[in-house]
Amino acid sequence: MENVIEIKSLKKVYRDFWNRPKVVAVDGLDLSVRRGEIFGILGPNGSGKTTTLKLLLGLIFPSSGSIKIMGVSPENMECKKNIGYMPEESYLYGFLNADEILDFYGKLNAMPEKLRKKRIDEVLDLVGLTEARKRRVEDYSKGMSRRIGLAQVLLKDPELVLLDEPTIGLDPIGSREIKDIIKGLKDRGKTVLLSSHLLAEVQTICDRIAILYRGKLVEEGRVEDLLTVSNETEIITSGLKTGEVEKLKELVNKLGGNLISVGHPKETLESLFVKLIREKSGKDS
């Protein structure tokens, strides 16, 4: 599969006023992201996630190493037409309303007026801000700010979407909606690179992940492969009575295995919360 992002031996050293090395934010990073996948960069604060995203956007320059996005440098203007970026917080012009903000960014992306207007209506509907489109962004709640940030990304329908902590500050419903939008992007063949320190979030939506620590790559691979405990087997059944579970234990022992736990599978708190709220809102409406 074609690589959309290729990072080789990337290093970024931040320097002080006197040009002395201050911090090595990214240290010899090698990474590739394939077309159509959702790739997660994980790491604690200060691990180099945001620096890597900034390097990918050409906001900062590498000290050494190389970055190729769709085969070209991140500074290439044609390449930028196909990259969407949502920063950690929605750093947008607060004095504009949602319509004006999207119109501004649409113009920057050289979108023709007719297409721009059509896309603005579509993305505002998609992120649920149609009713608030005439309100100034500085008056938006945190959740709404994230949504308008995402709308700005979706507006140009980019091939590559870079998301920095996409669900931070959102309630579980909002978080689920953003995750659904991200999965929708993948279904449409888009490539998504997201950085997060919310591990559960990454686990549910990412195909592959990279874990960074102090600017270095610690682990990289498919989420499934990395999380699979290969020397244990999970059996999920339905319709067994208590006595029959005992028989199953005996069978496992007979086969030379060791039954570690027997119990009922549990929902995640997030899925329970979303289900309850959706049921309640369905009843109310």
Place this chain on the structure above:
Amino acid sequence: MNSVIVTIAKNTFVEAFRKRIFQVIFIFSILIILSTQFFTFFTFGEEVKILKDIGMAGITFFSLIISLVIGSSCIQTDMEKKTIYTVLSYPVSRKEYIYGRAAGVFCYIIFAVFILSMVFYIALSVKTYFIGQKFGEDARFSFVTFSHNIELLKGVWLIIIRCFIIVSIALLSSMFFQQTFTIIVCFLAYILGHLTGFIANMAASTGKIFGYLMTGFYYIFPNLEFFNVSDYISVGKHISASYVLLVTVYGIIYSLMLVLITAKMFEKKDM
């Protein structure tokens, strides 16, 4: 013209227009100019001269404040609030961003000074109307003639060009410093810019090394005294069109040079 630059310039203009701090400065300056209506002196000549002095000084002062605040904040705020991240993630070169920002600020300065001047002109007209009622129509017409208006217009134009220089210094300075320090740098440049004659004298009268240093300062700092024609206007002196043209060319070249340097520095800046 490049559509990206136009888009950023328009956005900068709207930003300045909508931001509360500029609205407050703007309204305050209009009130100050209008308040000159209440100054009363015994002779009609004195009244109009004082009105012109205060009006031109008001336009100069408030346009300087607006230039300092908008010039020091427009790029710096984008970097602090990280709005620049989203803008530069679009097909916008760093040069286009700076040119767009500068063009937007220049347009706002023209707009702001134009409005202040209109207020001043209306205040002047109202005052002279009452002078006409009090001292006779001849007295009124001696102050509101076509040539008087043209001289005022020249003075206002030179205030705008001077603001361009201050804004350009602020933009360049904001590449290195935070907003407060940028304002201090601009303020110092403004003072030194009005002392260039004194600097030239020092260069001529002091020792070699200090003399060269002063000569360097003389050529580096803009000569803002060129733009200070308010005194001539208030006493009704004529300012030649060739002088205005020459000083305009000087001011615009100086400003453009600073904007080009800012764009060059911004190209290599880590965000």
